[in-house]
Amino acid sequence: MRPDPPAVPMPPALWHIRAMPQTAAAPDTRVVQGACPHDCPDTCALQIGVRAGRVVRVAGDPEHPTTHGALCTKVSRYAERTYHPERVLHPLRRVGAKGAGRFERVGWDEALDDIAARLQAIAARAPEAILPYSYCGTMGLVQGEGMAARFFHRLGASRLGRTICSAAGSAALAAAYGGRVGMHVEHFAASRMILVWGCNPITSSVHFWTYAQQAKRAGAKLVCIDPRRSETAERCHQHVALRPGTDGALALGLMHELFAHEEWLDRDWLERHVEGWDKLRARAAEWPSERAAAVCGIEPEVVRTLAREYAAARPAAIRLGYGMQRVHGGGSAVRLVALLPCLVGAWRQRAGGLLLSSSDWFAGARRDAWLQRPDLLGARRPRTINMVTIGDDLLRAAAPEFGPKIEAVVVYNSNPLAVAPEGAKVARGFARADLFSVVLEHFLTDTADHADYVLPATTQLEHWDAHSAYGHVYALLNRPAIAPLGQARSNAEIFRGLAARMGCTEQCFRDSDEAMALGAFDAARVDLDALAARGWTRLDVAEAPFAAGGFPTPSGKVVVDAPGLGVPDHVPNHECAQSAPELAARWPLALISPPPRNFLNSSFVNVPSLRATEGAPRLEINPHDAAARGIVDGAAVRVYNGRGSYRCIAAVGERARPGVVNALGLWWRKFACDGVNVNQLTHQRLTDIGRGPTFYDCLVEVECVREDMAAR
Numbered sequence: 001m002r003p004d005p006p007a008v009p010m011p012p013a014l015w016h017i018r019a020m021p022q023t024a025a026a027p028d029t030r031v032v033q034g035a036c037p038h039d040c041p042d043t044c045a046l047q048i049g050v051r052a053g054r055v056v057r058v059a060g061d062p063e064h065p066t067t068h069g070a071l072c073t074k075v076s077r078y079a080e081r082t083y084h085p086e087r088v089l090h091p092l093r094r095v096g097a098k099g100a101g102r103f104e105r106v107g108w109d110e111a112l113d114d115i116a117a118r119l120q121a122i123a124a125r126a127p128e129a130i131l132p133y134s135y136c137g138t139m140g141l142v143q144g145e146g147m148a149a150r151f152f153h154r155l156g157a158s159r160l161g162r163t164i165c166s167a168a169g170s171a172a173l174a175a176a177y178g179g180r181v182g183m184h185v186e187h188f189a190a191s192r193m194i195l196v197w198g199c200n201p202i203t204s205s206v207h208f209w210t211y212a213q214q215a216k217r218a219g220a221k222l223v224c225i226d227p228r229r230s231e232t233a234e235r236c237h238q239h240v241a242l243r244p245g246t247d248g249a250l251a252l253g254l255m256h257e258l259f260a261h262e263e264w265l266d267r268d269w270l271e272r273h274v275e276g277w278d279k280l281r282a283r284a285a286e287w288p289s290e291r292a293a294a295v296c297g298i299e300p301e302v303v304r305t306l307a308r309e310y311a312a313a314r315p316a317a318i319r320l321g322y323g324m325q326r327v328h329g330g331g332s333a334v335r336l337v338a339l340l341p342c343l344v345g346a347w348r349q350r351a352g353g354l355l356l357s358s359s360d361w362f363a364g365a366r367r368d369a370w371l372q373r374p375d376l377l378g379a380r381r382p383r384t385i386n387m388v389t390i391g392d393d394l395l396r397a398a399a400p401e402f403g404p405k406i407e408a409v410v411v412y413n414s415n416p417l418a419v420a421p422e423g424a425k426v427a428r429g430f431a432r433a434d435l436f437s438v439v440l441e442h443f444l445t446d447t448a449d450h451a452d453y454v455l456p457a458t459t460q461l462e463h464w465d466a467h468s469a470y471g472h473v474y475a476l477l478n479r480p481a482i483a484p485l486g487q488a489r490s491n492a493e494i495f496r497g498l499a500a501r502m503g504c505t506e507q508c509f510r511d512s513d514e515a516m517a518l519g520a521f522d523a524a525r526v527d528l529d530a531l532a533a534r535g536w537t538r539l540d541v542a543e544a545p546f547a548a549g550g551f552p553t554p555s556g557k558v559v560v561d562a563p564g565l566g567v568p569d570h571v572p573n574h575e576c577a578q579s580a581p582e583l584a585a586r587w588p589l590a591l592i593s594p595p596p597r598n599f600l601n602s603s604f605v606n607v608p609s610l611r612a613t614e615g616a617p618r619l620e621i622n623p624h625d626a627a628a629r630g631i632v633d634g635a636a637v638r639v640y641n642g643r644g645s646y647r648c649i650a651a652v653g654e655r656a657r658p659g660v661v662n663a664l665g666l667w668w669r670k671f672a673c674d675g676v677n678v679n680q681l682t683h684q685r686l687t688d689i690g691r692g693p694t695f696y697d698c699l700v701e702v703e704c705v706r707e708d709m710a711a712r
């Protein structure tokens with residue numbers, strides 16, 4: 001057995017996950033049970049302290065197993081977001097140019113009457129000319145795709161392909177395992193080896209990191225696979241800094257080694273539970289460690305040693321993140337990594353296997369058909385607009401293969417001007433004079449600045465909701481802690497108001513938020529009494545769900561040669577020397593743009609204390625690449641390619657590997673250095689499967705900003 005590594009003190013990066021003082025609440029403080037609404041695998045159970053109608057404390061529920069009384073910095077400051085002086089608290093109508101952010105106050109009736117009339121006029125001619133645009137500002141089942149989905153289904157509006165985050169990985173897990181299922185996050189604490197792969201949990205999933213720390217203290221080896229020397233990579237025993245978009249090659253190189261050493265394989269498990277494993281062996285035979293290492297830009301010995309250690313550690317676990325699937329071959333790469341645990345029989349033990357997402361454990365437990373009512377479409381089959389290509393699609397004319405031009409957009413729970421790729425086109429689209437746009441928001445984001453109407457939405461402290469999760473298997477309920485501030489209304493209430501004005505007479509448009517939240521789960525699968533009483537309850541999922549196979553595929557076996565997809569192989573990036581040598585010659589650096597700790601996508605950028613901690617938009621660049629360009633630490637730089645240019649401050653150091661630059665964070669365009677953010681550089685090409693975005697598959701060049709430019 002490997003000797004235990006020396007004890008590691010609590011790293012400074014974790015000081016912010018502080019357990020909240022569990023002193024009894026003051027007698028005049030009421031505690032309301034809630035759920036964190038944010039797009040994060042941890043979906044924490046919250047306890048909201050309310051005194052005299054005002055939230056005085058936001059804390060993690062100490063009883064909830066994965067929250068264990070701790071919150072991230074951002075959400076422990078959630079009240080700061082709710083009571084932010086710049087909250088939009090009244091309906092607003094645009095008076096200035098689109099994008100200028102100049103509005104006048106209007107009453108709710110006036111706003112809703114006018115919006116309903118304009119949407120009605122379009123719906124009467126071409127309902128598909130109306131596009132809802134939403135993502136995960138809240139992951140709630142009611143304030144997300146609840147009442148809004150009912151409304152847009154009833155209208156027959158264009159459907160939105162909600163692909164911007166996890167589509168490639170989801171399609172890949174569906175191909176290999178039949179769905180988004182995997183290990184329980186709690187069991188990582190007992191793993192002997194953890195591969196933290198394309199995932200930066202200290203930033204994006206701190207509660208998982210707590211379990212990884214427990215495993216580390218018990219002697220497990222932690223390996224981080226990430227082009228960036230992230231906060232997580234620094235605290236693992238080993239960091240494999242591969243080139244972006246080469247994970248499929250690494251997985252194949254590891255498999256080559258595993259198949260080459262019969263004694264490392266769990267042949268019994270493989271034969272019994274993996275359909276087509278011999279085809280995988282044939283594919284892996286094409287990937288000796290030298291070939292894989294050359295593609296990844298690492299040493300062959302790293303591949304060989306990693307394979308040996310992975311085979312020897314029982315149980316070995318993989319925490320896969322969504323970071324590694326934001327490239328052309330992201331889907332194939334996830335399929336390949338997902339097959340690794342099968343070779344060593346890691347699924348036999350509950351602390352072995354893989355976790356990317358737990359979403360589909362909720363399939364059948366969530367009453368999606370009732371919440372969203374797709375049946376209201378009747379026989380209509382509206383087109384689907386991919387949210388990744390909103391830049392192009394807003395600028396498209398009517399055409400037989402496209403359908404009608406987009407005439408109206410209703411945005412909720414999303415900030416496309418900051419988060420969608422090829423930002424210059426997105427901004428041009430939202431600035432179209434003939435586009436009618438309505439934005440439901442808490443704040444005047446870059447997107448809201450372009451709206452004809454901005455409607456004030458409630459925050460999680462002010463509305464009902466129900467939550468499933470993608471990093472654990474607890475269902476949660478969120479009760480409103482306080483009354484809506486100002487004239488804010490919940491998303492569901494706003495869509496109810498529009499529906500009533502547009503002749504939607506069905507009973508479902510009268511369901512209250514509370515009724516929807518309490519009815520969101522199926523009583524046969526979720527203990528509704530426990531949910532109502534305690535605010536959360538665990539789904540009944542086996543502790544080691546795949547110890548004896550039983551995957552949710554048609555055969556119950558893991559699938560290698562998926563119908564229509566074939567046997568996975570490494571797929572190179574859209575933008576790399578191999579696929580696009582002429583681009584690589586002009587733009588020699590690969591750019592990735594992962595999240596920083598204090599923002600959540602583009603949310604929280606306007607919370608002054610969090611923005612102050614992040615400082616300014618930064619570009620991490622390796623000393624070697626910096627020196628070649630005369631760039632020193634702290635210098636103003638311009639990052640550019642054929643699509644645009646973005647200014648930021650150089651952070652010269654080893655966080656970036658040679659040839660790769662890291663631009664952190666989806667800054668609001670108006671808070672960045674030159675009115676744009678990193679998505680000015682990204683493109684709209686899609687992943688190999690799942691039609692997802694390829695944010696981290698992007699070539700650029702960097703130069704120092706001249707003094708006279710910097711002064712502007």
Ligand SMILES: Nc1nc2c(c(=O)[nH]1)N[C@H]1C(S)=C(S)[C@@H](COP(=O)(O)OP(=O)(O)OC[C@H]3O[C@@H](n4cnc5c(=O)[nH]c(N)nc54)[C@H](O)[C@@H]3O)O[C@H]1N2
Pocket residue numbers: 039040041165197198199200201203204205225226227228230243244245246247320321322323324325327592594595596597598599600601696
């Ligand atoms: N604080 C904070 N937490 C968040 C978010 C946030 O914005 N801020 N966002 C939330 C959301 S929406 C999501 S989807 C999750 C995302 O969280 P994760 O699943 O962790 O994914 P990312 O943060 O996108 O990327 C994780 C790591 O992948 C690395 N990476 C980039 N390209 C590659 C590659 O080609 N291969 C490999 N192996 N690694 C690569 C990045 O450098 C980064 O360190 O986090 C959620 N949590």
Ligand SMILES: Nc1nc2c(c(=O)[nH]1)N[C@H]1C(S)=C(S)[C@@H](COP(=O)(O)OP(=O)(O)OC[C@H]3O[C@@H](n4cnc5c(=O)[nH]c(N)nc54)[C@H](O)[C@@H]3O)O[C@H]1N2
Pocket residue numbers: 039134135136137138143164165412413414415416418419420440441442443445457458459460491593594595600601602603666678679682695
């Ligand atoms: N370059 C680059 N681009 C990326 C990424 C990247 O890593 N790099 N990450 C991608 C990923 S993983 C994701 S998930 C997307 C995220 O894209 P989005 O889901 O658009 O995420 P946010 O930027 O957080 O915007 C959510 C908005 O919803 C609002 N909101 C929150 N709650 C409510 C509510 O109850 N009602 C209403 N009406 N509004 C609400 C918030 O104020 C916020 O402005 O971005 C993607 N874009």
Ligand SMILES: [Mo]
Pocket residue numbers: 039164165166322
């Ligand atoms: Mo995401």
